[in-house]
Amino acid sequence: MRCAPLSRFLTRLLAATAVTWAAGATCAHAGMGLAVLPGLQGDGPVTVFYPTPEADQPVRRSPFTVLVAPQAAPVQGNGRLVVLSHGSGGGPWVHTDLARALVDAGFMVALPEHRGDNARDAAEAGPVSWKRRPEEVSRAIDAVAAAPQFAPLLSLDRVGVVGQSAGGHTALSLAGGEWSPKRFLAHCEAHLAEDFNACVGTFTLLTGGWLDGLKKAVALGVLRQRFDDAEPVRAHDPRIAVAVAGVPAAADFDLESLRKPRIPLGLVTAGRDIWLTPGWHGEAVAAACTPCTRIAHLPEAGHSVMLSPAPPADVLGRTDRHLLADPEGFDRAVLPALDQRIVAFLAQHLQPLAAPR
Template sequence: MRCTTLRLTGLLAALSALTATTSAHAGMGLAVLPGLQGDGPVTVFYPTPDADQPVQRGPFTVQLAPQAAPARGNGRLVVVSHGSGGNPWVHTDLARALVRAGFVVAMPEHQGDNARNAADAGPVSWKRRPQEVSRAIDAVAAAPQLAPLLQLDKVGVAGQSAGGHTALSLAGGAWSPARFLAHCEAHIADDFNACVGTYTLLTGGMLDGAKKTVALGVLRQRFDDAEPVRHYDPRIAVAVAGVPAAADFDLETLRQPRIPLGLVTAGRDVWLTPRWHSEAVAAACTPCTRIAHLPEACHSVLLSPAPPMEVLGRTERHLLADPPGFDRAVLPALDERIVAFLAQHLVPASAAPQ
């Protein structure tokens, strides 16, 4: 069976099917739980009967109900894994769509790879991230106001970029730092920022050769471990990987994922060149569902609201700026596709929120 492509133009049928599971709750509650075992905080969004109010978080004004009483939804949790240098606020539109459908949403802050500290971005963080997702579930399970409203035997995970790498790991994929190094040695010119992140760009100038040489020298010192990295959590029952970092995976381990796996891909991703990342997974994973492919979108397709360009550095602006002509008006429909995919595998019809 080929990877199933669901076009955004065909959304009406899926949205109609989702109507039965849409929550009528008034607002989106916000709580911040302490992380376990030294982890960063876990930000949680949930259905509440209380009304939202404007809440300022960094450059974002978000409609939320902080510390509001939670309401019973569909009984299921989705953990969202942010990308490198990320935070919860760039995924609040997806969180709102999930909360409307009755989900509770938890977003762990990934240690050493978040908006406050990105020193461990890359394979160092990738090893920790799936464990941080598991401990985020444990943190929600220990929250007295939330735990009684949830069944945690089946949990969903969704992630963007490095968070997509997390989702692939939790779906059963195995990777290694040595595979990451081998990819960069073979494709440093064509996939430069997948290997070096936001430190610098290739510009076509006379310094490009030196940049590639220095980058490979650093990578060879840090990433030679060939031991496959895996993480298994039996509670994870479905995963969504959006524009995932994936060139370091053994694709044989993703041909038949252990759980349903959905993909979101972008045709103009200049941070993670699709042919070695998202498209490689889509070609290998025959039972996967391609939730959506947006040919004119770039790497920031799942950042909604998008970070203001003026708060980003030069390299980040280049890697994340929407291409000319891309219309973000399609993103709410994309969020609903993701919600529908997760609900299909987590929520029986009898569990629709009231």
């Protein structure tokens, strides 16, 4: 049986906050179950990781090999669900290490595939996807609630959400943040050169060459055609009780709306993120939100700090490889401790119902 022990940090934090669930918890399940539920109302599939008494086995999910127990019988965990919202062009497999840390602590984890902004189809990445992502998170909760093998094991009055990059935008929205496509456009008009790939995605890079001026002109023309809607976008699901935003896309938010989030909000930031320039994204939220918890700031990390395992470089395009590459000198050995800090923050606020059995 494989069971990752809770870190000293986690034990101290849970004890200090009177969350006694973990005080004597032991991990009695053998592996991490894997199931895929159909999405509701035309959504993509929802991948679910959960505690199971069955042993893991290596399963190929190209380009990854993951250790899971496919379609295994679930066992009672701590009664709480966490929804994980992937980044642009992402999917479930780059979040399996965090999912395992959560499952080892007794949580069930659901990962919806965000339509038009996933590894199979990224045609609607950006504000088009950002508008519907919170609803997809809510329907992922509904899909788990409708699954007879999972529903009896959960209490869905308090659900956590964790998001990375565009998924971090989703987490900020569900925490009470208000944004608009017009704000996104205004940011890009003002800071296109300094935050180019936040505005244009992975279409191209600025290289310092003679084509940069043309790239910026074309980008602004497209942005002005697509993102002139000033109507504020808001999201709310009363079941969601805590949110974690990792390296979030955030330049289009009204920061006043995030000064006092409606739920506890934790932040994970990276000092050398070249996809989302920190000063207009994660750091801007951290500066505005005085009650937010800085779960971790990794000054030497890049945008892929929440991706574990990281996608192999040979499956990425040139721009993706550049934007997601770990900065020189960054040591991924720190990431298990980051996962445990996220687990601790969620456990503190979700009030787990029982130790996993």
